Amino acid sequence: MTLRITDVGERTGEHGVDARPTTPHRDAQAAPWVDRLWSTVLAGDSYAALDVVDDALGAGLEPETVLLDVIGAVQRRVGVEWAANRLSVAGEHAATAINDRAIAVLPVRRTGTPHGRIVVACVDQEWHALPARLVAETLRLRGWQVDYLGAQVPTAHLIGHIHRTGPDAVCLSSSLATRLPLAHRAITAVQAAGAPVMTGGLAFGADGRYAHLLGADAWAPDARAAADRLAAGPLPRPSPAHQVIDDLPHLGDQEYTMVARSSARLVRDTFHALRERSAFMRDYTDEQRERTAEDLAHIVDFLTASLYVDAPQIFTEFIAWTADVLTARGVPARALAPALDLLEEQLRDFPRARDFIDAGRSTLTARL
Incomplete structure (x- = not known):
């Protein structure tokens, strides 16, 4: 790669x-x-x-x-x-x-009393801000007072803003599935602060399945749908007795925790094994080696996100997309296969992770 x-x-x-x-x-x-x-x-x-x-x-x-x-x-x-x-x-x-x-430069004119106050923000470490900006501007055009906080908002800072402003709802955006664990933390923290949460973005799945799994109060597939849902009536505020952190039963096997903690080692060991076993890497430049390490880090990150929500499709969709992008750039997609094999070797004691890698390998094979 x-x-x-x-x-x-x-x-x-x-x-x-x-x-x-x-x-x-x-x-x-x-x-x-x-x-x-x-x-x-x-x-x-x-x-x-x-x-x-x-x-x-x-x-x-x-x-x-x-x-x-x-x-x-x-x-x-x-x-x-x-x-x-x-x-x-x-x-x-x-x-x-x-x-x-x-x-x-789009004109926004307030007429009368705003419908209410909405906070729009990206979850921590999510740098793709334009989706959230589209939601924020759509809501402004429809008469809401909007606090747009932008990209990569640390959860603690978001909670501080909520306590100061008392919004009617918080809209959280995330484009990358690798941010789902952080999104879960933000959702539960916002609810604990007494505000309902609407989520949006490709990270939560095309049908919002991960938004519901992580306990969001609402999900919208696009900016118009988000504005329509808020116009239809207020999102229910969490009650004082609301259980804001619902355990995800599959996390009981500790695979997510162990893989997440060892991600740097997994990338390092897979990279070194590739360099030793793959003839094509011997002639790589320093820049090519750096890029290969970055690619491996993304593979591990998406595997980790898949384990968090117990959804192999997050990993398989990333493998399919990566194979297509490699092909478009003249790099054989089969270059991914040795990395998956070596990663699976290191995760021999983690059955869910191995199953997800096997699914990724099958997806890759179908594209070769």
């Missing part, structure tokens, strides 16, 4: 909260503006991008449509183009910065 996937979140195009058009009419209305904005993003021209937003608003598009169906659609395309190796990581970051700036 010689692919740097440190910015593994690029697979989502910064879209932990999906902002896809919800009706054919809206899609057709936004399509020409998507093409124009995409051209400015590719050119790296932020001034032209702002002109596109202004022109779209002047042509009669609603700000929410511009936000979700134009800017949001372009950002999703950024992720697709990166995965297909048609856009570099630097290009993706530049495009995201332009889209973020475009969001800032």
